[in-house]
Amino acid sequence: xxxxxxxxxxxxxxxxxxxxxxxxxxxxxxxxxxxxxxxxxxxxxxxxxxxxxxxxxxxxxxxxxxxxxxxxxxxxxxxxxxxxxxxxxxxxxxxxxxxxxxxxxxxxxxxxxxxxxxxxxxxxxxxxxxxxxxxxxxxxxxxxxxxxxxxxxxxxxxxxxxxxxxxxxxxxxxxxxxxxxxxxxxxxxxxxxxxxxxxxxxxxxxxxxxxxxxxxxxxxxxxxxxxxxxxxxxxxxxxxxxxxxxxxxxxxxxxxxxxxxxxxxxxxxxxxxxxxxxxxxxxxxxxxxxxxxxxxxxxxxxxxxxxxxxxxxxxxxxxxxxxxxxxxxxxxxxxxxxxxxxxxxxxxxxxxxxxxxxxxxxxxxxxxxxxxxxxxxxxxxxxxxxxxxxxxxxxxxxxxxxxxxxxxxxxxxxxxxxxxxxxxxxxxxxxxxxxxxxxxxxxxxxxxxxxxxxxxxxxxxxxxxxxxxxx
DNA sequence: TGGGGTTAT
DNA sequence: ATAACCC
Numbered sequence: 001x002x003x004x005x006x007x008x009x010x011x012x013x014x015x016x017x018x019x020x021x022x023x024x025x026x027x028x029x030x031x032x033x034x035x036x037x038x039x040x041x042x043x044x045x046x047x048x049x050x051x052x053x054x055x056x057x058x059x060x061x062x063x064x065x066x067x068x069x070x071x072x073x074x075x076x077x078x079x080x081x082x083x084x085x086x087x088x089x090x091x092x093x094x095x096x097x098x099x100x101x102x103x104x105x106x107x108x109x110x111x112x113x114x115x116x117x118x119x120x121x122x123x124x125x126x127x128x129x130x131x132x133x134x135x136x137x138x139x140x141x142x143x144x145x146x147x148x149x150x151x152x153x154x155x156x157x158x159x160x161x162x163x164x165x166x167x168x169x170x171x172x173x174x175x176x177x178x179x180x181x182x183x184x185x186x187x188x189x190x191x192x193x194x195x196x197x198x199x200x201x202x203x204x205x206x207x208x209x210x211x212x213x214x215x216x217x218x219x220x221x222x223x224x225x226x227x228x229x230x231x232x233x234x235x236x237x238x239x240x241x242x243x244x245x246x247x248x249x250x251x252x253x254x255x256x257x258x259x260x261x262x263x264x265x266x267x268x269x270x271x272x273x274x275x276x277x278x279x280x281x282x283x284x285x286x287x288x289x290x291x292x293x294x295x296x297x298x299x300x301x302x303x304x305x306x307x308x309x310x311x312x313x314x315x316x317x318x319x320x321x322x323x324x325x326x327x328x329x330x331x332x333x334x335x336x337x338x339x340x341x342x343x344x345x346x347x348x349x350x351x352x353x354x355x356x357x358x359x360x361x362x363x364x365x366x367x368x369x370x371x372x373x374x375x376x377x378x379x380x381x382x383x384x385x386x387x388x389x390x391x392x393x394x395x396x397x398x399x400x401x402x403x404x405x406x407x408x409x410x411x412x413x414x415x416x417x418x419x420x421x422x423x424x425x426x427x428x429x430x431x432x433x434x435x436x437x438x439x440x441x442x443x444x445x446x447x448x449x450x451x452x453x454x455x456x457x458x459x460x461x462x463x464x465x466x467x468x469x470x471x
Numbered sequence: 472t473g474g475g476g477t478t479a480t
Numbered sequence: 481a482t483a484a485c486c487c
Binding site: 098117143326373 | 474475477
Binding site: 058142143144145146147260261262263264265266362374376377378379380 | 481482483484485486487
């Protein structure tokens with residue numbers, strides 16, 4: 001750590017009184033001074049420090065690590081006829097995410113394409129990132145394969161207790177400050193976010209040193225703002241948002257659809273009400289919005305429009321479901337069965353590695369026909385307990401009965417006596433149980449063979465580091 | 472638009 | 481079981 005002078009620098013203009021009154025007037029984030037201050041328990045601050053970590057073009061990075069010869073070439077990752085993501089070399093040459101292979105090749109004839117339909121290596125690397133972040137603080141929430149939120153509030157508190165007052169006044173930011181806003185070293189919210197920026201830098205450094213991955217980070221007082229600010233400086237950089245700039249950040253969005261949490265459908269509904277900009281959503285009468293959307297949704301999305309988001313960082317833990325899907329044309333029962341066997345075989349491998357057992361199986365189809373975007377149908381059923389028990393060992397005696405079950409679900413959805421045309425099949429295992437759910441002393445415990453005996457088939461729990469030697 | 476995921480109703 | 485959201 002570098003030591004510096006003790007002088008309490010006014011990083012900006014030094015106009016503290018004005019800054020304070022400005023802040024008080026702002027409709028700012030929870031934790032900023034406001035009308036509910038007196039409700040807070042003494043000694044506890046409600047202001048959180050959240051980081052959003054976002055890997056750069058994740059699939060392309062994984063491919064470049066697998067094959068370093070791809071490193072300095074424009075690279076796209078292909079699924080079916082789409083380039084789902086690409087590296088920055090390719091972006092410079094005009095390739096965009098989710099561009100068709102045709103358009104991409106036209107824009108960039110030198111584009112190298114690798115197939116990314118098998119997600120196995122991406123998924124594995126994704127969980128390595130989450131586990132690395134969990135070492136900093138256990139409260140990590142995954143969002144897709146390439147994003148994570150971490151609640152740094154406690155870590156920041158601990159570091160602040162360790163810091164001497166001279167170190168405190170010399171504290172600088174790591175990375176960018178949104179809007180180039182000047183830091184007030186006497187503002188405790190500023191200081192906490194700066195400490196957060198250093199933790200974020202350590203996280204990105206660890207990701208690079210241990211996994212070879214680069215990414216962006218955003219540090220702010222809630223998930224919404226952390227996510228929005230992480231993308232401000234783009235490849236491999238980080239940005240911290242100070243509370244006074246939160247309105248600038250939210251108003252930098254050109255449309256409410258860009259607010260995470262407001263999706264395609266909600267944006268259309270709001271547009272029909274004449275609401276399309278962030279300011280439209282901020283200023284619309286809350287009574288009108290509540291009548292239109294219901295009080296819960298209305299209040300939540302209107303708060304989002306002010307940059308307010310009190311949703312917690314919810315630890316993701318192990319996945320709630322495993323699925324494998326393939327989009328392809330299918331018009332016969334035999335084709336369907338072949339594909340189902342293929343999907344199921346991969347799933348059984350995954351479920352075996354996880355160690356937990358699924359108690360529900362689901363089949364999903366997409367029908368060809370009128371392009372009703374995203375029309376999927378599904379049927380699910382419990383997995384018979386005698387099959388659940390056999391899961392994990394050989395898996396060959398579970399294959400046939402499971403295919404039977406899936407084909408029954410299939411015929412429940414598709415009338416195979418009539419012509420049909422499907423464009424996707426997907427198999428999903430869910431309702432996963434650690435099979436330790438039967439508690440000692442209960443009837444279930446003694447009826448569960450794996451628990452009442454000492455034999456413990458060397459199963460891996462989700463995280464290796466939590467895995468005790470039980471054999 | 473792919474091949475995944477989550478939560479709410 | 482579906483519909484919405486996220487990547």
